[in-house]
Amino acid sequence: MTEHHRSPDDPDSPPGGFGRRRLLGYLLAAPTLAVGVQYASALARPQAAAASIITLPEPEQIFDLGDAQDLAALPTSGLITVVVNADGTASFAAIRTEVGQGMTTAIAMMIAEYMDLELDQVTITQADARPELIFNQLTGGSNSMRSQYGPTCAAAKLAKQQLVSAAAKLWHITPSALQTERGKVIHPDGRSLGYGELAARAAVTETRLVSLLVPDAVPDFRILGLPQGRIDALDIVTGQKTFGMDMRVPGALPTMVARPPTINGTVVSLNNAGQILAMPGITDVAVISTGVAIRGQTFGQCIDAIQIVDVTWGPGTVDGESDATVLAALKGGLPALPALPLGPLSVSGEFTFYFASNTPLEPDWAIADVRADSAEIWGPFKVPIVAAQDFALMLGLPQSAVTVHVVSSGGSFGRHLFHDCATEAVEASRAMGQPVKLMWSRTDTFRQGRTHPMCISQVQATMLPGNVLTYTQLHTSVQTSFSHGFGEILTATAGSLPITGFGLAETVFQLTESSPYNFGVTTQLLNEIPLQFSTGSMRNIYSPNVVTAEELIVDQIAAKFGQDPVAFRRAFLKDGNVLAALNKAAEVGNWGQTMPPLTAQGIAVHSEYQAAIAVLVEIDCTPQTVNRDIPDGVGGPRVTNVVVVVDPGFAINPLGFEAQMIGGVEDGIALALTASLHVQDGLILEGSWDNFFYTREWNTPPEIQVVFLPNTSNSPCGAGELAVAPTMAAVACAYARATGTMPTSFPINHATLGFTPYPAEPSTPQSPTNGLQYT
Amino acid sequence: MPSYSFILNGEQVSVDCDGDVRLLWVLRDILAVTGPKYGCGLRVCRACTCFYNGLPFNPCSVPVSQIKPTDEITTIEGLPATVNKPLHPMQQAWIDYDVAQCGYCQPGQIMTAVALVKQIQAEGGEITEADLDGIRNICRCGTYYRIREAIIAGAKNM
Numbered sequence: 001m002t003e004h005h006r007s008p009d010d011p012d013s014p015p016g017g018f019g020r021r022r023l024l025g026y027l028l029a030a031p032t033l034a035v036g037v038q039y040a041s042a043l044a045r046p047q048a049a050a051a052s053i054i055t056l057p058e059p060e061q062i063f064d065l066g067d068a069q070d071l072a073a074l075p076t077s078g079l080i081t082v083v084v085n086a087d088g089t090a091s092f093a094a095i096r097t098e099v100g101q102g103m104t105t106a107i108a109m110m111i112a113e114y115m116d117l118e119l120d121q122v123t124i125t126q127a128d129a130r131p132e133l134i135f136n137q138l139t140g141g142s143n144s145m146r147s148q149y150g151p152t153c154a155a156a157k158l159a160k161q162q163l164v165s166a167a168a169k170l171w172h173i174t175p176s177a178l179q180t181e182r183g184k185v186i187h188p189d190g191r192s193l194g195y196g197e198l199a200a201r202a203a204v205t206e207t208r209l210v211s212l213l214v215p216d217a218v219p220d221f222r223i224l225g226l227p228q229g230r231i232d233a234l235d236i237v238t239g240q241k242t243f244g245m246d247m248r249v250p251g252a253l254p255t256m257v258a259r260p261p262t263i264n265g266t267v268v269s270l271n272n273a274g275q276i277l278a279m280p281g282i283t284d285v286a287v288i289s290t291g292v293a294i295r296g297q298t299f300g301q302c303i304d305a306i307q308i309v310d311v312t313w314g315p316g317t318v319d320g321e322s323d324a325t326v327l328a329a330l331k332g333g334l335p336a337l338p339a340l341p342l343g344p345l346s347v348s349g350e351f352t353f354y355f356a357s358n359t360p361l362e363p364d365w366a367i368a369d370v371r372a373d374s375a376e377i378w379g380p381f382k383v384p385i386v387a388a389q390d391f392a393l394m395l396g397l398p399q400s401a402v403t404v405h406v407v408s409s410g411g412s413f414g415r416h417l418f419h420d421c422a423t424e425a426v427e428a429s430r431a432m433g434q435p436v437k438l439m440w441s442r443t444d445t446f447r448q449g450r451t452h453p454m455c456i457s458q459v460q461a462t463m464l465p466g467n468v469l470t471y472t473q474l475h476t477s478v479q480t481s482f483s484h485g486f487g488e489i490l491t492a493t494a495g496s497l498p499i500t501g502f503g504l505a506e507t508v509f510q511l512t513e514s515s516p517y518n519f520g521v522t523t524q525l526l527n528e529i530p531l532q533f534s535t536g537s538m539r540n541i542y543s544p545n546v547v548t549a550e551e552l553i554v555d556q557i558a559a560k561f562g563q564d565p566v567a568f569r570r571a572f573l574k575d576g577n578v579l580a581a582l583n584k585a586a587e588v589g590n591w592g593q594t595m596p597p598l599t600a601q602g603i604a605v606h607s608e609y610q611a612a613i614a615v616l617v618e619i620d621c622t623p624q625t626v627n628r629d630i631p632d633g634v635g636g637p638r639v640t641n642v643v644v645v646v647d648p649g650f651a652i653n654p655l656g657f658e659a660q661m662i663g664g665v666e667d668g669i670a671l672a673l674t675a676s677l678h679v680q681d682g683l684i685l686e687g688s689w690d691n692f693f694y695t696r697e698w699n700t701p702p703e704i705q706v707v708f709l710p711n712t713s714n715s716p717c718g719a720g721e722l723a724v725a726p727t728m729a730a731v732a733c734a735y736a737r738a739t740g741t742m743p744t745s746f747p748i749n750h751a752t753l754g755f756t757p758y759p760a761e762p763s764t765p766q767s768p769t770n771g772l773q774y775t
Numbered sequence: 776m777p778s779y780s781f782i783l784n785g786e787q788v789s790v791d792c793d794g795d796v797r798l799l800w801v802l803r804d805i806l807a808v809t810g811p812k813y814g815c816g817l818r819v820c821r822a823c824t825c826f827y828n829g830l831p832f833n834p835c836s837v838p839v840s841q842i843k844p845t846d847e848i849t850t851i852e853g854l855p856a857t858v859n860k861p862l863h864p865m866q867q868a869w870i871d872y873d874v875a876q877c878g879y880c881q882p883g884q885i886m887t888a889v890a891l892v893k894q895i896q897a898e899g900g901e902i903t904e905a906d907l908d909g910i911r912n913i914c915r916c917g918t919y920y921r922i923r924e925a926i927i928a929g930a931k932n933m
């Protein structure tokens with residue numbers, strides 16, 4: 001009994017295939033074999049199979065954000081190419097951005113599988129911004145694997161076919177008599193030719209169109225579906241992986257920005273440019289729209305110069321706002337919940353979620369070389385086309401004169417959907433007439449970076465004995481900025497979306513949120529408060545908050561019915577795959593075992609990105625754990641055990657998928673217990689990782705187990721964000737059960753400011769000088 | 776312009792720069808040794824962890840003027856040479872357990888792990904959960920669980 005929609009065209013095809021989608025392929029005119037693939041038919045939209053429809057499917061369940069991205073990508077996604085090199089290796093320029101999620105490893109696996117190569121014979125690079133791709137160059141929404149899988153495998157298979165054909169022609173034999181083996185074509189008599197020897201012969205001089213089917217699932221995949229370590233692991237552990245911050249572009253000297261003491265503050269005047277220029281190593285100073293850009297021989301000298309900057313600052317966009325005023329604005333904007341009918345039981349709750357930072361560990365950076373008639377920019381762009389358009393507009397240059405290079409980066413979590421750092425680099429390079437390598441300091445990333453907006457989720461359910469009649473969730477949030485390409489995608493697909501009449505944020509909300517329960521008349525709506533904070537999508541967008549509020553209420557409803565949380569969920573879950581995940585988690589996690597006082601289990605489920613997941617956690621809220629002495633950090637409750645059970649559809653790389661689950665677990669723990677931003681007088685107080693309490697070793701669970709249900713589908717689901725929401729919810733539920741008090745404000749330690757804030761100015765604190773005392 | 780000299784990964788190097796410049800920027804911006812990463816410049820995130828005469832330290836918080844010509848600085852690039860192998864056992868463990876996601880913090884994590892295991896082994900002890908809890912290096916991808924597995928495995932081969 002399922003209403004999932006995993007196999008658009010052929011529900012009976014075995015796991016690991018794609019259904020029989022027809023694609024357009026190209027043999028591209030080139031000196032060596034190069035093939036490209038394009039979707040040729042609209043993705044068949046799945047039909048929502050009728051389950052026991054007590055509750056009508058919400059939009060997310062028949063069409064989610066990843067689908068919207070897929071659909072928008074259709075007309076132009078044909079341009080992905082596999083090139084066979086003279087040394088027999090294959091090259092592929094990925095149009096999604098590697099930020100740690102393992103996308104390049106998964107793509108290499110697809111190509112190695114279908115070309116019959118070893119994994120190390122495939123090279124994956126990052127494609128530059130390609131304006132002709134329009135919407136197909138956005139990394140987000142856990143959509144990369146879902147949209148890239150079919151076309152990439154088809155391109156690899158076409159490349160192999162061409163190599164076999166070239167060998168067949170050479171040997172005067174029918175292609176079907178030939179076999180391949182790890183980069184070689186084998187003649188029945190034992191002769192062989194390497195792909196490298198055939199690459200030029202297989203090349204074409206005029207681009208030709210070929211029609212092809214998405215390849216069948218191979219019953220005995222050699223690489224796909226099997227655990228595979230990251231292809232960049234060796235480079236990473238030896239320090240050889242070149243992150244953006246490690247790139248060298250001639251003349252692009254280190255550049256940093258002295259920033260205002262309030263969010264989005266402005267420069268009225270710079271009062272000591274000469275003094276700054278006289279500092280050791282400093283070469284250039286320029287006022288840009290966000291502060292004072294300072295260029296020097298080393299980043300350390302830029303930090304030194306920031307210490308003496310004297311600026312008269314203008315107002316920011318949220319001056320005077322603090323946690324309390326934002327909370328008041330949210331509460332003032334709360335819509336009225338429906339009046340409760342007489343008679344039924346009801347449960348309601350109001351849950352506050354404070355601001356959080358999505359900054360990755362590699363700080364924001366970009367390199368820009370702006371000339372009179374052209375510009376070249378490097379950055380960790382997840383939406384490079386929109387960035388390129390913005391830069392061209394800023395500089396008054398034709399699009400063709402602006403080259404945007406995508407560099408894989410040290411994490412993203414939604415941050416690199418925005419290119420504001422690169423905009424600063426372009427401004428600074430233009431103003432200084434020099435190439436710049438612009439970096440945000442760590443303090444900049446927290447104080448002026450993108451935040452997950454503060455929000456309140458109101459939930460109300462009405463029941464009759466044994467039945468839930470209505471479920472209403474009204475989510476009121478400081479507005480989220482989607483001005484990075486999602487907006488354009490959704491506009492382009494507006495006619496195909498199953499919802500109409502909503503604004504952009506509400507559309508994203510409707511495409512990502514849905515209740516997994518048969519709760520009768522179900523309503524989930526977003527309500528935005530127009531405060532001008534710098535916001536953006538953080539890993540899993542609305543779901544961590546929405547699901548946490550829902551699952552806490554589900555436990556309350558279960559309690560009203562006198563039912564165990566797992567037994568109650570079993571009775572009310574709509575989706576068989578989610579139910580299977582729940583049952584397995586309860587079994588593996590030994591649900592219901594006796595726990596010591598002030599410790600408890602919690603469980604939560606979620607379905608998004610066409611996957612199903614259940615998370616069971618155990619939490620320790622005993623005083624000796626909560627009051628641990630953590631120097632310059634917070635202890636608090638500790639999650640001691642986590643079981644994640646996931647139905648991944650088809651897991652391309654189970655090892656990488658598991659890594660994403662583990663990372664999502666750590667995010668969920670952080671959001672529930674420790675990680676938030678404090679706003680005071682228009683400024684965020686956090687300035688380092690000892691202020692913003694993302695999960696650290698002392699709060700990581702000593703035990704995490706990830707269990708895969710057997711592949712239920714032939715197409716991959718999204719992994720990167722999946723585990724965040726159900727983990728946060730499970731931790732919140734466990735905390736409620738351990739302490740006997742349902743938490744209503746997150747993270748639970750937010751009320752205590754666990755650090756002394758750095759001063760508002762200088763915007764980047766000086767680095768210590770006593771490091772040798774701590775060897 | 777003053778000149779400073781020290782032993783970097785077994786080779787004597789010298790740089791001309793202001794003495795206040797923190798060693799991290801001398802390594803990264805002047806010598807182009809980019810294994811040690813900037814993650815905060817505040818001796819908090821530990822992404823720049825290297826060895827100073829064999830002991831772990833954070834070059835983001837040490838002015839180059841404090842480094843003597845005879846001091847030995849070891850970065851992740853020089854770690855394998857400390858055991859005369861192509862890879863240090865801890866690096867191999869990191870690969871075996873597929874620890875890295877984005878990878879940005881991992882050079883610092885590995886250096887911290889090696890230093891921790893060396894210290895515990897010198898004291899004749901075994902790695903405990905408390906030892907692992909005491910590691911301050913941050914990983915924003917949340918790879919802590921595999922880091923813990925890899926440290927225990929890597930220690931067995933050290």
